[in-house]
Amino acid sequence: MLISAPIRAPTWVSRRRLLEEKLSDLHKWTNLKQVKQVHAQIYKANLFQDLYVAPKLISAFSLCHQMVLAVSVFNQIQEPNVHLYNTLIRAHVHNSQPSQAFAAFFQMLSDGVSPDNFTYPFLVKACSGESWFPVVQMVHAHVEKFGFFSDIFVPNSLIDSYSKCGFVGVNAARKLFTVMGERDIVSWNSMIGGLVKAGEVGEARKLFDEMPERDAVSWNTILDGYAKAEEMKMAFELFEKMPERNVVSWSTMVLGYCKVGDMDMARMLFDKMPVKNLVTWTIIISGYAKKGLTKEAIGLYDRMEKAGLKSDDGAVISILAACAESGLLGLGEKVHASINRTKFKCSTLVSNALVDMYAKCGSLDKAYSVFNGMARRDVVSWNAMLQGLGMHGHGEEALWLFSRMKQGGFVPDKVTFIGVLCACTHAGFVEEGRRYFYAMERDYRIVPEVEHYGCMIDLLGRGGHLKEAFRLVRSMPMEPNAIIWGTLLGACRMHNAVDLAEEVVDHLVKLEPSDPGNFSLLSNIYAAAGDWDSVSKLRLQMRRTGIQKPSGASSIEVNDEVHEFTVLDKSHPRSDKIYQMINRLVQDLKEVGYVPKAYQ
DNA sequence: TTCGAGATCG
Structure with missing residues (x-):
């Protein structure tokens, strides 16, 4: 009797199938330990060359923010295909490494692998900010040359990316939108979103009205436009008209009212909305914090935690920034404590927000302790610490930190110099300030912007070098703004320079005709000089023009x-x-x- | 489609 042996696939086939089953959702894993374990298994099974497994592994490492490992997986592949390149590009973009994404793209071209309909959208997703405009243009030209407009996904993503490149970008997006033969709802939404981001709500509304059909995103985008422009009346009208409102619609309204400072309305909507998410809570808590309403902010923060919502980085950063803005050390400490409870270590972004919050609230020791404990510091961390020191009068220590920063191999940026110059101002280091101001362009190739001139004029003005400050204003390559003149006016008051003050006020009034603060400053200067005649004349003029000075609180x-x-x-x-x-x-x-x- | 680190005066 012949007993047939059970039919069995060769071991390597079954092993592969088993692994395939196990790895079907590997690209969504976020637990680094598990990913590393699987990585080791794949290596052992000699499957790292597999074109099914490798992209999944790259995606998983990318989600765990382990780009070094992701790239090393990629480099193991002898003949990467278009899918693998796309995965790598997407991974770089996801980890905010736009230059590396483009490097991968060019490597792909030089390897003779043709991009497909997925490549370009992934690629342009990395482009955000004015400096990326030419890059999006380049991709656009590429797409046109190779005829990838067959899939509407491609032009849609171009519109989206153009919209993120500032004013010029929006115009390019508009152009592309006009010539597009076929448009779907995403094209319309991207275009409207771009206009909203550029602050052109009117234009956005026109397109919104022209749309053949609208979805929830369309409504929310235009609603956001009104909220951002602080046109809450229009926003409310639209909100009432909406066919259906979701969490985003309600949150956008709450945000709008927070922005205009109408916390009663914001709270009413917040209490009324049927579903709240983490973003909603963040918006209302930050709103209260920005207004300095500590009690409400802390109360809601406690309620949020009790409701079982766990803050993510975005929420924490938002709330800490609000605390920093209005000096709410109490809430800031509370947020810090709950981070410490739930997390072993925080990201650089969160640590930076903590350093900034502590520094701005005057708790320099705590700012230092967060700063010193950071695993990875970036320029922003140094800037926040440096600025905090300067702001509170520790000019010398700030400058010392600046030299430490350079020793550590960090390249100072334009914000660093604002901090350095401010530190000089608050410590009265005129000579050092002058030196840094000139070294900035000469040694670091950072062209001074209006903010740097502001610091410098403050430094010179406070130090009594009014003429030099005035000369610097005249030599500025850009138009002096109200802050520049305001700084100069402050210096005039400090040194009783009446004639100069009159001239400065003339400029200020042109820029801020309705701001009563400028007149009262001038009035104080007259008073300080004992010129009571001019004081009463000015008061009369203010009364005639209907300018009222609100009482300072x-x-x-x-x-x-x-x-x-x-x-x-x-x-x-x-x-x-x-x-x-x-x-x-x-x-x-x-x-x-x-x-x-x-x-x- | 809603929140998201550092930015000159007072």
Whole structure:
């Protein structure tokens, strides 16, 4: 009797099939340990040359932000095909390595592998920012030459990329959009999105009205346009008209009201919306934080955590930036504590946000401790630390940090020099400031921008070198903006330069006709010089033109609550006690010989 | 399609 042996595939076939099954979703894995384990298995099975396995492995390493490993997998392949190149390009783009993506593209061309309909869209996705405009143009020309317009995905992605390249980009996108033979809803949405990003809501609205059909994205894009332009009336009208509203629509409205500072409306919508996501929570918490409403911001942050939502990098960065902006150390510390609870280490981006927050809130020790503990620092980390030191008067230490930064092999950028010059200003290092200002262009090839001139004029002005400051303003290659003149005016006040101040105010009024602050500064300068005649004339002129000076408010944070007060303010329940204390302080000051400036 | 690090005066 013949007993047939069970039929079995050769071992290598079954091993491969097993692996294939196991690896079917490898390209979505985000656990580095698992990916590395599989990587080792693939190596052992001698399958690293396999054109099915390799792209998946590259994608997985890319998701784990391990580009060195991804590239090494790629380099093992002797004859990469178009799919493999596309995967590598996409991996570089995903990890914010646009130059490497293009390097891979050119390598692909020189290897004689033809790009396909996927290559170009991946490639141009990396292009964001004005400097990328010529690159998108190059890709566009390439696409036209080789006729890849057969798939609408290609021109759509070009429109999208052009839109990210600033003003010139949007025009190019418009051109392409006009000549496109066939358009789908994505083409329209990309074009409208581009116009919105460029701040041309009116144009965007026109296209929106022309669209043959609209989806949720179209509605939300135009809604975002109005919210970004702070035209909340238009936004609300549109919001009411929308056929269906999703989380994004509601969040966009909340964001818009936060931007215009209408926290009541923002909160009302936030409470009313049926579904909230992490972004929504981030928007409202940052909104409260930016307005300095610590209690609300902290309360909502606690509620978010209780609701079981875990912050991601974006949420954390957003909230920390808001804390930095208005000095909410309490919330910032809370966010830091919850990061420490959930994460072993944070990304460079998050650490930078922490350093910046601590530095801006005046907690330099904590800024230092985050900064020193960072595994990987970049230019931004140094800039944030340096600026924090300079801002709080530690000019010498800031300059020391600057030299440490250079020793560490970091190349200073334009923001670094703003920090350096500011540090010089706050420490009164006029000579050093001048030196850095000229070294910036000569040694680092950084052309001074209006911000650098601003710092420099502040430095010279405060130091009493008014004439030099004025000369520098005249020699600027760009038009001086209101901040430049404002800086100069501040310097005039400091050194009682009445004539110069009048000239500066003339310029300021042209740039900011409705800003009453400029007049009151001039009025203070007249007062300081004892020219009461001019003061009353100016007051009269202000009354005639209907310019009113809003009273300046000061605020103080006590027990997580911000108290605001103005001149002669009696609104506080314990106002009597406060004034008693002030009078006592004034008395004490007089006793030690202080004379208020106005009576000098 | 919503949030997302550093940026000159007061």
